[in-house]
Amino acid sequence: MATVQSNLTKAQLDALRGRLEAERARLTRVVRDTAELPAPPRDEPAELEESAQRAADADQELGVSERERALLAEIERALGKLDAGTYGIGETTGDPIPYERLAAVPWARDAADAE
Structure with a gap:
């Protein structure tokens, strides 16, 4: 089986790496900041509605954190593929992923994958 090569130029790869690294830095800050949020005070008496709202807010932040971690x-997977020289090749099809697709979603796994 022949090895498929990406059609991406060095300049395109460099630009995509820069976007991936910037997004990694942003997400790392979001995950860190979410993890550092103080827990709500436990010793203050609260009405039922306040308690429910705090619980809902905590659940929402946990959901955001889980999505951000994913x-x-x-x-990280896309950056690893860049380092390995396999970035820009579809994981299920083995076909090159068009630059336009990667410019829109630099961590795309295939030309038409869901985000």
């Missing part, structure tokens, strides 16, 4: 893992 996206961070996708970005």
Whole structure:
């Protein structure tokens, strides 16, 4: 089986790496900041509505953190593929991923994958 090569130029790869690294830095800050949020005070009496709202807010922040961590893992995977020289090749099709697709979603796994 022949090895498929990406059609990306060095300048395109460099630009995509820069975007991936910037997004990794942003997500790392978001995950860190979410993890450092103080816990709500436990010794203050609260009405039922306040307690429910705090619980809902905590659940929402946990959901955001989980999504951000998953996206961070996708970005790390894409950066690993850049380092390995396999970036820009579809994982299921083995075909080159068009630059336009990668410019829109630099961590894309295939030309038409869901984000």
